[in-house]
Amino acid sequence: xxxxxxxxxxAACYAIKLAxxxxxxxxxxxxxxxxxxxxxxxxxxAALVATQTFATGHHLVLDVRAAALAVAAVAVLLRxxxxxxxxxxxxxxxxxxxxx
Amino acid sequence: MRSRRSILRDALGIAIATGAYxxxxxxxxxxxxxxxxxTCALSLLxxxxxxxxxxxxxxxxxxxxxxxxxxxxxxxxxxALYGVRLSSLLDIRRWRLPVSAQFVIDETTAxxxxxxxxxxxxxxxxxxxVALFSLWNLGTLIGALATQALPDPKALGLDAAPPAxxxxxxxxxxxxxxxxxVAVAAALVALVALPFVPTGVPLxxxxxxxxxxxxxxx
Numbered sequence: 001x002x003x004x005x006x007x008x009x010x011a012a013c014y015a016i017k018l019a020x021x022x023x024x025x026x027x028x029x030x031x032x033x034x035x036x037x038x039x040x041x042x043x044x045x046a047a048l049v050a051t052q053t054f055a056t057g058h059h060l061v062l063d064v065r066a067a068a069l070a071v072a073a074v075a076v077l078l079r080x081x082x083x084x085x086x087x088x089x090x091x092x093x094x095x096x097x098x099x100x
Numbered sequence: 101m102r103s104r105r106s107i108l109r110d111a112l113g114i115a116i117a118t119g120a121y122x123x124x125x126x127x128x129x130x131x132x133x134x135x136x137x138x139t140c141a142l143s144l145l146x147x148x149x150x151x152x153x154x155x156x157x158x159x160x161x162x163x164x165x166x167x168x169x170x171x172x173x174x175x176x177x178x179x180a181l182y183g184v185r186l187s188s189l190l191d192i193r194r195w196r197l198p199v200s201a202q203f204v205i206d207e208t209t210a211x212x213x214x215x216x217x218x219x220x221x222x223x224x225x226x227x228x229x230v231a232l233f234s235l236w237n238l239g240t241l242i243g244a245l246a247t248q249a250l251p252d253p254k255a256l257g258l259d260a261a262p263p264a265x266x267x268x269x270x271x272x273x274x275x276x277x278x279x280x281x282v283a284v285a286a287a288l289v290a291l292v293a294l295p296f297v298p299t300g301v302p303l304x305x306x307x308x309x310x311x312x313x314x315x316x317x318x
Contacts, residue, residue: 001165005166006165009173012172013148013172013173014146014201017176017202020183020184021204022183023180034181036311037177038178039279039310040177040178042273044175046284047286047306049267051290051294052262058299060294064257064260075264076267081120083123085267087261089261090256093260
C-alpha cells in the first residue's frame with residue numbers, strides 16, 4: 001500500500017515548509033540546525049546514488065547501472081540539462097542490455 | 101515596469117526547464133511501479149523535487165514505502181530554512197501563509213531573495229510559484245501517461261535512470277570541499293550498511309550520522 005506513506009510524506013513536507021515560514025527565527029537560526037540541514041540533502045542524495053547503482057536488494061552488484069551512472073556523470077560535468085542527464089543514463093543502460 | 105518583465109522572463113525560463121525535469125519524474129515514477137494518480141499526487145501535494153525522486157526511487161528499488169516517506173521528509177527539511185529567509189521578504193499573514201508555504205522550494209527562494217525591493221521579491225516568488233507549479237504538474241502528467249503507454253519502460257533503460265537523476269540533483273551542491281567529503285562518506289556508509297538492514301534504512305542511518313557530525317562540539 002503506497003497511498004498512506006505517500007500522503008503522510010506529502011503532509012510532512014508541507015508541514016516543514018509551513019514551519020519555516022511560521023516558527024520563530026531564533027529556533028531555525030540555531031547554529032547546529034544551520035549546519036546540519038544543508039548537509040542532509042548532500043548526504044542523502046549521495047547515498048541514493050550509491051545504493052541505487054551498486055545494489056539489488058541486499059546484495060552489492062556491478063551491472064549496467066554503473067556504466068549508466070558514469071555516462072550520466074560525464075553529462076553532468078558537461079553541464080547538460082537535467083532531462084539530458086537522465087536520458088543519457090537510461091540510454092546507456094538500454095544499449096548495454098541490447099549489446100550484452 | 102522593466103524589472104517585472106525581466107523577472108517574468110526568468111520565472112518562465114525556470115518553469116520550462118523544470119517542466120522538462122518533471123517529464124522525467126513522471127516517467128521514472130510509473131517505471132518504479134506507482135500509478136499515474138499516485139505520481140500526480142506527489143507532484144501536486146509533495147511538490148519538492150528531490151523528495152519526490154527519493155520516494156519513488158526507494159519504492160522502485162523494493163524498499164519499504166515508509167523508509168521512502170522518511171527520506172522524502174528529511175530531504176524536505178532544507179525548505180524550512182528557505183522559509184526563514186522568505187518570511188521577512190514576503191508579506192504573508194492570515195490566509196496567505198498556508199497557501200504560500202506549499203511554494204517554498206529551491207527555485208522560488210532563489211528567485212525571491214535576489215531582489216532590490218520587497219515588492220519585487222514578492223512578485224518574483226509568486227511569478228515563479230505559479231509558472232513552476234503549473235509546468236511541474238503538467239510535465240509530471242505527460243511523463244506518467246507517456247510511460248504508462250509504453251509496452252516496456254525497462255527496454256528504454258528507465259529503471260536504471262534514477263541514479264542519474266539523483267546525481268544531477270546532487271552535483272550543484274558539491275562546490276566546496278566539505279560537502280564533497282560528506283557525499284563520499286555518505287555513499288560509503290550506505291553501501292556498508294546495505295547488506296545488513298532493510299532496503300531504504302541505510303538512508304536513515306546516513307541521516308543520523310550527518311546529524312551527529314553536524315552537531316558535534318568543536
